[in-house]
Amino acid sequence: MQRFVLWDLDNTLVDRHGTLPDWAGDFVARHRLGDDARQELLDLLGERAYPPSFEEIRTRYRLASTADDLWRSYCADIAAMVSCPADVLTGLDELRRHGWRIGIATNGATDIQTAKLRAIGIHSRVEGICISEEVAARKPEREHFAQAAARCGTTLSAGGWMIGDNPVNDIGGGRAAGLSTIWIANGSPWPTDLPEPDHRVQHARAAIELLLSDSVTRSTT
Ligand SMILES: [Mg+2]
Numbered sequence: 001m002q003r004f005v006l007w008d009l010d011n012t013l014v015d016r017h018g019t020l021p022d023w024a025g026d027f028v029a030r031h032r033l034g035d036d037a038r039q040e041l042l043d044l045l046g047e048r049a050y051p052p053s054f055e056e057i058r059t060r061y062r063l064a065s066t067a068d069d070l071w072r073s074y075c076a077d078i079a080a081m082v083s084c085p086a087d088v089l090t091g092l093d094e095l096r097r098h099g100w101r102i103g104i105a106t107n108g109a110t111d112i113q114t115a116k117l118r119a120i121g122i123h124s125r126v127e128g129i130c131i132s133e134e135v136a137a138r139k140p141e142r143e144h145f146a147q148a149a150a151r152c153g154t155t156l157s158a159g160g161w162m163i164g165d166n167p168v169n170d171i172g173g174g175r176a177a178g179l180s181t182i183w184i185a186n187g188s189p190w191p192t193d194l195p196e197p198d199h200r201v202q203h204a205r206a207a208i209e210l211l212l213s214d215s216v217t218r219s220t221t
Pocket residue numbers: 008009010011012164165166
C-alpha cells in the first residue's frame with residue numbers, strides 16, 4: 001500500500017465544535033440579538049454552514065446586512081478564530097519528509113473550507129484539497145474520495161488511509177473506497193452498530209504518530 005493519507009478537516013485537524021460557540025456569542029453581541037439567538041444559531045449552523053443559512057438568519061433577525069455580506073463575514077471570522085495544534089502542523093511536515101502524500105477530504109462550502117485551510121497554513125502542506133461543494137460529491141460517496149486521490153496525483157486502487165472523526169462519512173466512506181481508516185474519537189465512544197475502524201486514537205497528533213510508527217510503515221511499503 002502506498003504512503004497516501006486523506007484527512008478530514010473539521011473536528012479532525014481543527015476544532016470546529018470549539019470555535020462556533022465563540023463566533024455565535026460575538027454575532028449575538030454585534031447585532032444586539034435576544035437571549036435565545038445564540039442557541040438558535042448553533043442549532044442552525046452546528047452541522048454545516050452554507051450561504052442559504054445566512055438568508056435565513058437575515059430574515060429571522062431582521063438584519064440590515066445582505067445574506068452575502070453575512071456569509072463573507074462568517075467566513076472571515078471563522079478563519080480568524082480557528083486553529084490547528086502546532087504539533088499537528090509540524091506532524092504533517094514530518095509525514096511529507098517520510099514520503100507521505102497528504103490530501104484533505106472535507107464536506108462543506110468551498111469559501112469557508114478554503115478560508116480555514118489558508119488561515120491555518122494547511123493548504124501549503126498538502127498535495128491536494130477536495131471540498132464537497134467544489135467537486136459535487138460528498139463523503140461518504142466513493143466519488144469524493146476518488147476526486148481527492150486524483151487531486152493528490154494518485155488513485156484509490158493504489159490504497160492509502162482515511163483519517164477523520166465522523167464514523168459514517170470518514171470511516172465508513174473511507175473503508176468503502178478501499179482505504180484503511182483511523183478514527184479520531186475526540187472522547188466519544190465508537191458507535192457499536194458500525195464496522196470498526198482499523199485504528200482509534202483520541203486526536204490528530206496520535207494518528208500522525210501511528211502513521212510514522214514502524215508497524216504502519218511496514219504495512220504500507
Ligand atoms: Mg469532521
